[in-house]
Amino acid sequence: MANSGSLADTIYWHYTPNINYSVGLDYQRDKVSNEYFPSARFTYLINRKNTAQSQRNLYLKAGVGLNDSANHFYALAGDWETRRLFSSFSAKKSSGIGYDMFEQSVKVGIAPYLGDYGDLHTWLMVETKKNDLDNERITYPVLRLFKGGALIEMSYHKKTKWDIHLMYRF
């Protein structure tokens, strides 16, 4: 997984031994402090609810720096989706990466068409985000495309510019 945004560029590899958790390595270049932060990450599935038409998830995420344990984060994230609708939230507290930050985000989306398995799938989304560094809420459009094991998500805001997220599932 690779992400390029206004605050950092990251590359993240993760492995999911079972549905309850995943472990990974994250390599981040922070654009505020201009420093590199390798870290180990852990994601735990607190709760999942499957129905015939939907899936709901609640995750606890945490990460700690490999060079400096003062570099760490923890987050609570959740999502609910059907084939047509998507919603998610995240609350994340980061420390030690040159600054401390608490960030909250909410994302909602709709699929303009229902693709079959293997088709190109498209999601039109809107995300709103606020952190306590600049204490300003920003809201912007997000386009998510995926086909097979490849996913790309792009968003743009005049303040944070482009945010591009790439993911490939092996």
Add this chain to the structure above:
Amino acid sequence: MKNLILLGLLVSSTVIYAEHHEQHGMDTMHSHEGHIHNEMVNGKTLEVDAQRFDQFMIGIDNNVVAVVSVQGMVCDFCARGIEKTFGKDKRISKIDVDLASGKVLLAFPVADDIDNADITKKILNNGLNTTDIQVVGN
């Protein structure tokens, strides 16, 4: 203003794709033969898209098919693991994932190889739930 233009481009491009996709779907419906509603030995009704099932059976006429009803299979990206997991099983000759109906079709050359508990476990290992398994053929 730039944001509005950008949003407009994104929406219009996806709407064009969606219209093309829906049109394609309407075209293929002409040959749609409806659904298979077979009364099973256990009294349950099997509901499978006939055209999709016929397509699936091409080249595997003598196989037995396990029709697995799955909950939570709402995302193509998340369902990739199912194909990968069952693809490793040498007893299975063909796999189909149908997001619309929430069904996974698994073809077995030998009926005795169908192990409901194993199928249920593998679906669960992919974070999804099996609600029913019905066997068609032979």
